[in-house]
Amino acid sequence: MITSPVTSSSPNIDIRLAxxxxxxxxxxxxxxAFTGDRLSRRSFRHAITSSGSALFVAxxxxxxxxxxxxxxxxQGTHLARLYSLAVSPEARGLGIGKLLIRACEKKTLKKGKMLLRLEVSDVNHNAIALYQxxxxxxxxxxxxxxxxxxDAIRMQKRLRHAGDEQTTRAIPWLAQGTPFTCGPASLQMVLSSMHPDYQATPNDELEIWREATTIFMTSGHGGCHPMGxxxxxxxxxxxxxxxxxEEGPLFVDSVRNELKKNVITRVHESFxxxxxxxxxxxxxxxxxxxxxxxxxxxxxxxxxxxSTFRMDGKKSPHWVVMSGYDEHCILVHDPDLDDDKKLPDDPPSPLDxxxxxxxxxxxxxxSRFGQSRLQATVVLKRL
Incomplete structure (x- = not known):
């Protein structure tokens, strides 16, 4: 949600953290500033106190x-997102927006991020012109x-030189429908990219999971085996x-129950x-x-x-799709919208x-999971 900053400047404006x-x-x-998509007191408070956000005020x-x-x-990526920018109607013409954006760019670089993204209404021509x-x-x-x-236009700026331009593939993004179907959702993204007629339905997401599941994990539903x-x-x-x-059964070190270990081993051998x-x-x-x-x-x-540890502090196995690369980075499509971390008026966005x-x-x-530092990759091509 972006209002219309302008580009002149004033020396009497202080930019600081809220x-x-x-x-x-x-x-x-x-x-x-806004008639809709407004942030609540709870969201502002969270932004002020959270280590994963920075709220600048002018x-x-x-x-x-x-x-x-x-x-x-x-966390765990080179990505930052300018989620919201607002300028008081009485302060238009002072270059407030530009000053705030510069502060965000400096913070992004200080935190070791390389890419700053945002979305802006396609009718907000002044803001679009400034970003350009x-x-x-x-x-x-x-x-x-x-x-x-x-509609929203998605924009980004590379804040740190990364050599050659990114090499990417046009891959439709899909969110996983359950906490345990990251693998099926990732496969559905690939299928949608390689077979445009493929219909990525919620039913097929569950069917893929049924075909590929390890049955057991540490707790809850089993994840998907790479062979599956x-x-x-x-x-x-x-x-x-x-x-x-590694050649042996995968994920057995994540369970203690002997029956579960036996089932995981039999599933592995069957796959x-x-x-x-x-x-x-x-x-x-x-x-x-x-x-x-x-x-x-x-x-x-x-x-x-x-392993999601560097992204959310949890040691969970998680499937993602490689969607590009550049000299310094690997780009991925992550099927997890991470709803648990978002506030009601700060909804998860596919942009992230x-x-x-x-x-x-x-x-x-x-890309190393568990005590054995397991590495697993499934490489897919059109027949």
Missing amino acids: SIDDLKALLVLEGK MKEDGELLGYALLHLR KMGYKEFGHYDAYYEDQT LALAAKKRGLSADVWLS AQQCEDVGVPLHYTAMPLAQLIEAFDDGALAIILI CQYVPIARDEFEKM
């Missing part, structure tokens, strides 16, 4: 609030994104190769036999990053198992989950 004492003024400004010498900018910093002047480029579009049903995902992909018309850093029967190659070695990029350049897409830049060294750490 404090709890600013809450009342922030709510008043929010009411002036103040006059007499203490009057002239504007604010809310920045979200995605400041180096932001359009890279996407959302229909009926705001409460008033206006490869077999599900093969069944739906793709060629699949599986790269595993391995099915792969042999239908001709799905199994490579018992970690896929080198250089080879992964080479496969991407040759038209393949990869589903990769990561597409082409997520992760530093290569950080990605290599993420």
Whole structure:
């Protein structure tokens, strides 16, 4: 949600991080700046106190609030998002928006992020012009994104030089429908990219999970086995190769119950036999990053198992899709909207989950799961 900042400047404006004492003024400004999509007191308070956000305010010498900018910093990635920017109607013409954006850019760089993204109403021509002047480029579009049903333009700016331009693939993004179907949702993204006629339905998401599940994990529903995902992909018309850093049953160290260990082992052995029967190659070695990029350049897409620890502090196995790369980063489509971390009036956005830049060294750490540092990659191609 972006209001219309302008580009002149004033030396008497102080840009600082917001404090709890600013809450009342922030709510008043929010009411002036927006007729819908407003942030609540709870959201402002969370932004002020959260380590994952930065809320900047622009103040006059007499203490009057002239504007604010809310920045979200995605943990474990090189991505930041300018979530909301507002300027008091009485302060237009002072360059408040530009000053606040600069503050967000400096914070983004200080936190080690490389890419700053935002969305802006396609009818907000003044804001769009300012972002373009400041180096932001359009890279996407959302229909009926705001409460008033206006569309949103997606823009981004690379704040740190990253060598060559990004190499990306046009991959439809899909959210996982349950906490345990990241693997099926990732496969559905690949299927939607490679087979445009494929219908990514919630029923097929569950069917893929039924075909690929390990049955048991530490608690709750079992996740998806890489061989199971490869077999599900093969069944739906793709060629699949599986790269595993170990030969034995996967995930057994995540459970203590002997019955569960036995079931996981039997499922693993069954998947391995099915792969042999239908001709799905199994490579018992970690896929080198250089080879992964080479496969991407040759038209393949990869589903990769990561640990979410560096992103959310949890040691959970999670499947993502490689959607691009540049000299310093691997880009991924993450099917998890992470609803648990969002407030009611700060809804999760697909903007935060597409082409997520992760530093290569950080990605290599993420793509090792559990005590055995398991690495699993499923490489998919059109037949």
